[in-house]
Amino acid sequence: MTTQDMRTETTGALDGLKVLDFTQMLAGPFCTQLLADQGAEIIKIEPMSGDTTRKVGPFHPDDKLRAFGGYFQSANRNKLSLVLDLKKAQAREIVLKLAEQADVVVENYRPGVMDRFGLSYEVLREKNPKLVYASIRGFGDPRTGDSPYIDWPAFDVVSQAMGGLMGITGPDANTPIKVGPGLGDLVPAVLAAYGIMSAVFRAQRSGRGQFMNVAMVDGVLALCERAVYQYSYQGKVPHPEGNQHPLLCPFGMFPARDGWITLACQSEDFWHQLCTLMEREDMLADPRFADNQSRVKHREAVCDAVSAYTIRYTKRELTERLGGHVPFGPVYDIADIHADPHFQGSGMLAEVEQPGMDRTLTIAGVPIRMTETPGKIRHRAPLLGEHTDTILLKAGYSEAEIARWRAAGALA
Numbered sequence: 001m002t003t004q005d006m007r008t009e010t011t012g013a014l015d016g017l018k019v020l021d022f023t024q025m026l027a028g029p030f031c032t033q034l035l036a037d038q039g040a041e042i043i044k045i046e047p048m049s050g051d052t053t054r055k056v057g058p059f060h061p062d063d064k065l066r067a068f069g070g071y072f073q074s075a076n077r078n079k080l081s082l083v084l085d086l087k088k089a090q091a092r093e094i095v096l097k098l099a100e101q102a103d104v105v106v107e108n109y110r111p112g113v114m115d116r117f118g119l120s121y122e123v124l125r126e127k128n129p130k131l132v133y134a135s136i137r138g139f140g141d142p143r144t145g146d147s148p149y150i151d152w153p154a155f156d157v158v159s160q161a162m163g164g165l166m167g168i169t170g171p172d173a174n175t176p177i178k179v180g181p182g183l184g185d186l187v188p189a190v191l192a193a194y195g196i197m198s199a200v201f202r203a204q205r206s207g208r209g210q211f212m213n214v215a216m217v218d219g220v221l222a223l224c225e226r227a228v229y230q231y232s233y234q235g236k237v238p239h240p241e242g243n244q245h246p247l248l249c250p251f252g253m254f255p256a257r258d259g260w261i262t263l264a265c266q267s268e269d270f271w272h273q274l275c276t277l278m279e280r281e282d283m284l285a286d287p288r289f290a291d292n293q294s295r296v297k298h299r300e301a302v303c304d305a306v307s308a309y310t311i312r313y314t315k316r317e318l319t320e321r322l323g324g325h326v327p328f329g330p331v332y333d334i335a336d337i338h339a340d341p342h343f344q345g346s347g348m349l350a351e352v353e354q355p356g357m358d359r360t361l362t363i364a365g366v367p368i369r370m371t372e373t374p375g376k377i378r379h380r381a382p383l384l385g386e387h388t389d390t391i392l393l394k395a396g397y398s399e400a401e402i403a404r405w406r407a408a409g410a411l412a
Contacts, residue, residue, distance in 0.1 A: 012037070012038040012039030012370070012373045012374065012375050012376070013038050013039060013370060013372075013373040013375070014035055014038040014039040014040040015039040015040075015373075016039075016041075017035065017039070017040040017041065017103050017104065017200065018040070018041045018043070018101060018102045018103050018104070019032055019035055019036075019040050019041065019042045019043065019102065019103065019104040019105070019106060020043050020045060020095070020098055020099060020102045020104070020105045020106070021042050021043060021044045021045060021079065021106050022045050022105070022106065022107035022108075022109070022114070023044075023106055023107060023108045023136070024046075024051045024052055024053065024108065025051075025052065025053060025108070025155070025185070026053070026071075026075055026156065026182055026185040026186070026189070027108055027136045027156075027185035027186070027188050027189045027192075027216060028106060028107065028108035028136050028189070028192075029044075029051070029053075029075040029076050030075050030185065030186055030189035030190075031106060031134075031136060031188075031189040031190070031192040031193045031196075032044070032079070032106050032193075033075055033076060033077060033078065033079070034189070034190065034193040035104075035193060035196070035197075036077065036078035036079055037077075037078055037366045037368070037375040037376065037377070038368070038373070038375045039373065039375070040104075041080070042078065042079040042080065043079075043080050043082050043098065043102075043387075043391055044076065044079045044080060044081050044082065044382065045082050045083075045084055045095070046081055046082070046083050046084075046384060046385070047083070047084075047085065047086070048083060048085050048409075048412055050083070050384040051072060051076070053068075053071045053072045053075070054067070054068040054069075054072045054384065056069060056071045056072070057069035057070065057071065058070050058071070060354065060357060060361060062357055062359075063354060063356040063357050064356040064357070065355050065356025065357075066356060067355045067356060067383050067384065068355075068381060068383075070361070070363070072381055073352060073354065073361075073363055073380065073381045074363045074364065075381075076381035076382065077352060077363070077377050077378075077379065077380060077381050078377060078378050078379060079381065079382055080382055080386070080387035080390070080391060081382035081383065081384055081385055081386045081387055081388070082385070082387060082388050082391045082392075082411075083384060083385035083388055083411055083412040084410065084411050085409060085410055085411065086117045086119070087117075088408065088409065088410035089410075090405045090408060090410040090411075091405075091410045091411060092117060092118055092119060094392065094395075094397075094405075094410075094411070095119055096119070096123075096124070096127055097395060097396075098391075098395055099119075099124045099127050099128055099131060100127045100128050101128075101395065102128065102131060103130070103131070103132065103200060103203070104131070104132045104133075104134065104196055104200065105121075105124060105131060105132070105133045105134065106134045106135070106136075106192070106196070107134075107135055107136075108135065108136040108137065109135075109137075110137065110138075110151060110153060111137060111141055111142060111150055111151060112151075121133040121143070121211045125209065128209070129207065129208060129209060130203045130204075130207055130208065130209045131203075131209040132196055132199040132200050132203055132209045132210060132212060133209065133210075133211045133212070134192055134195065134196050134199070134211075134212045134213070134214075135211075135212070135213045135214075136188050136189065136192050136213070136214050136216065137154075137213060137214075137215060137216070138152055138153060138154025138155075138158065138159065138215065138216050138217065139152055139154065139215050139216075139217060140213055140215035140218065141211075141213040141215075143211050143213065144211065144212075144213045145213075145215070147215070154184075154216050154217070155184070155185070156182040156183070156184035156185045156216075157178055157184065158184065158216075158217075159184035159185075159188070159216035159217045159219070159220045160178055160179060160183060160184040160220060161176075161178075162217045162220075163184065163216070163217040163218070163219070163220025163221045163223070163224065164220065164221055164224040164227055165179060165183060165184070165220050165223065165224055166178055166179070167227070167238075167239070167240070168224060168226075168227050168238050168239065168240060168241075169240055170240030170242075171240065171242050171243075172240060172241075172242060173239035173240055173241070174239075174240075175240060176240055177240070183220065183223065184216055184220055185216070187219045187220055187222070187223050188214045188215070188216045188218075188219030188220070191214050191219045191222070192212075192214040195212045195214060196212065199212050226238070226246075226247075230246070244299065244303065245266075246296075247296065248264070248266035248292060248296070249266060249292060249295040249296045249299050249302050249303075250263055250264075250265050250266070250271075250274070250295070250302050250303060250306050251263070251264045251265070251266050252264075252303075253331065254303070254306055254307050254310045254311075255307055255310060255311045256310055256311065256313060256314055256315045256318055256330070257311060257312065257313055257314045257317075258314045258315055259315050259330065259331060260315075260330070260331040261310060261315055261318050261322075261328065261329065261330045261331060262328065262329050262330075262331060263306065263310075263322070263326060263327065263328055264326075264327035264328075265326050265327065266292045266295075267292075268291065268292075270326045270327060271289075271292075271295070272284060273325055273326050274306070274322075274326050277321060277322060277325060277326070278305075278306070278309045280305060280309070283305060288301060289301075289302060315330040315331075316330075318330070337349075346365070347365045347366065347376075348364060348365040348367065349362050349364075349365060350362065350363055350364065350365035350366075350377050352377060352380045352381075353379075353380040354380070355380070355383060363377075365377065384412070385411075385412045388402075388411055388412065389402055392411075
């Protein structure tokens, strides 16, 4: 897709929203990608060396260019790339001018970095009082809260650990485990996108923007809300409990002959249905299983009975027997997902161009569905500096100015 196509193509619900994106790695880029998928114009402002994830990969063996791999592609689609050296005065002046025309600025540097560039919220607010300035940091920002760790760097594994997610995840009470996906990045990213649009809604009505921050550890703690009230209401420190639920039963993972499946039959209707499907109506008359609270108390007996049934069948056979009757799902790997008709029809396996290759590759699609303004993947992630000239010409700079600044090393 050409740059001209990008500018003229009908976009989504956020068409007209202009975002300056100073983020790198995963949390910030995923946040701005959520906005881009719904039609916002995202100008990704990268340093001269580019977002560090451009070099991370993974790279397809047929990729002759290696401009970026799957990591970068999956978090930076639908964006434009502008390369600036923010240590140069000319680059800072460009940002100030772009900020006058923008609705949102998003960054995930450590506290004080943008201030040292002369591009703090306070400076940009003087240029544009309606500007929403959003940051995603490990432990917050002095403008919105206090923390002894405010200057600490953080990544996914740190926020999973300190936010409580690892402390309630694992096979047993003594073995905390990191969750596979980068939820320590992704959950704060989703919350930040929600916060940005809340602030934009207010700015459009009041004419006043504001500073907004999501601390990564706080976002993870919000995800772990159950642990908070268990400690408060019960005086209990929750620990990893394997693949079952501490408050509901049966609710968790059970063995199949060729893998694992999940069931969630805590309500009486679903419990009765499950017992009937298992041909274990005798369990309905057992007082140990009379209600959810009783079943939780006798969890081992319940899980043993359900497991004795599920282990007799394959995942496919259990799908045929239980699917649609009770809350049920087989545990999938990515090959299973690719083969499942739901994902084949849902658009969640999206094909994108990969520079350096003559065929497309697959990334996760857009899960938010709208009837009038559907979000979608409009174009691949950008090459480094691919849109520098286009963005600056649109902002009112001349070709001669752009060439002079490029020669001075302020942009690429």
